[in-house]
Amino acid sequence: MIQVRVTGKCSRISKRQVREAVSFYSSLIISRRLLNYLTVRVEFKNLWKTDKCTGTCCPEYDEPRPRDFIVEVNSEMSKKKILETLAHELVHMKQFAYGELKHYLKIPKTRFLDELFDNEREVQSDENYWFSPWEIESWGRQPGMYVLYKQYLFDKDNK
Ligand SMILES: [Zn+2]
Numbered sequence: 001m002i003q004v005r006v007t008g009k010c011s012r013i014s015k016r017q018v019r020e021a022v023s024f025y026s027s028l029i030i031s032r033r034l035l036n037y038l039t040v041r042v043e044f045k046n047l048w049k050t051d052k053c054t055g056t057c058c059p060e061y062d063e064p065r066p067r068d069f070i071v072e073v074n075s076e077m078s079k080k081k082i083l084e085t086l087a088h089e090l091v092h093m094k095q096f097a098y099g100e101l102k103h104y105l106k107i108p109k110t111r112f113l114d115e116l117f118d119n120e121r122e123v124q125s126d127e128n129y130w131f132s133p134w135e136i137e138s139w140g141r142q143p144g145m146y147v148l149y150k151q152y153l154f155d156k157d158n159k
Pocket of ligand 1: 092134135
């Protein structure tokens with residue numbers, strides 16, 4: 001099971017609900033064996049004000065197969081949007097954890113699977129952001145993960 005810590009302030013969702021959603025989402029896309037080694041800190045902050053974005057995900061340390069992650073989520077959003085953003089960012093966590101996605105620090109490049117991309121390409125609202133394969137995977141998986149989570153909550157309440 002992945003270890004989840006929640007920090008920062010958010011009035012829209014409880015810390016327990018965040019931990020539950022993170023555990024559920026990550027179990028959909030990451031093997032149970034690998035999950036035992038992973039930790040994630042979910043930090044709520046007003047990201048929209050500073051970065052004009054809904055969420056970010058990055059490894060805590062620069063290592064080939066990172067195990068510890070920080071997910072930042074904009075606190076000023078609806079609960080639905082927060083849950084969708086969590087799903088999206090956890091897909092990026094999966095990509096980092098499996099070594100599929102790597103942002104290099106010394107050169108301005110990003111590797112996804114076997115392909116290298118220039119970082120200048122990855123600019124918000126630019127077509128390169130939307131067409132980068134790691135974003136296509138995250139945006140593609142996010143709605144299904146959210147639907148499955150809602151179903152899981154419904155089933156849990158109606159047992
Ligand atoms: Zn993304």
